[in-house]
Amino acid sequence: MSGPVAEAAPIDRIARLPEVLLITGLGRTTLLKMVGEGRFPAPLHLSPRVRGWRLSAVLAYIEAREKESRDAS
Numbered sequence: 001m002s003g004p005v006a007e008a009a010p011i012d013r014i015a016r017l018p019e020v021l022l023i024t025g026l027g028r029t030t031l032l033k034m035v036g037e038g039r040f041p042a043p044l045h046l047s048p049r050v051r052g053w054r055l056s057a058v059l060a061y062i063e064a065r066e067k068e069s070r071d072a073s
Contacts, residue, residue, distance in 0.1 A: 014044065014052035023058055 021028060026040075034040035041061060043051035 012054050012056045014046065015055050015058060016050075016052050017043075020053050020058055024062065 015023065017028070017031075021031060024031065026034070031040060035042055041053060041057040043053050046052050
């Protein structure tokens, strides 16, 4: 198959806070504290009141924690 649809890159969608909490298993306070400390990716500012994370950044964070866990054991 050819054409613009077949050649398009996968969409790196935006996950809002409730979904990020569900994916990571972290609590809201913990996650936001980690963002402030630079230990979790900062959200994108989508509008003055809306924030979201690239799903790829959240998944990369999880993969890095998994690697650290494997390396520590």
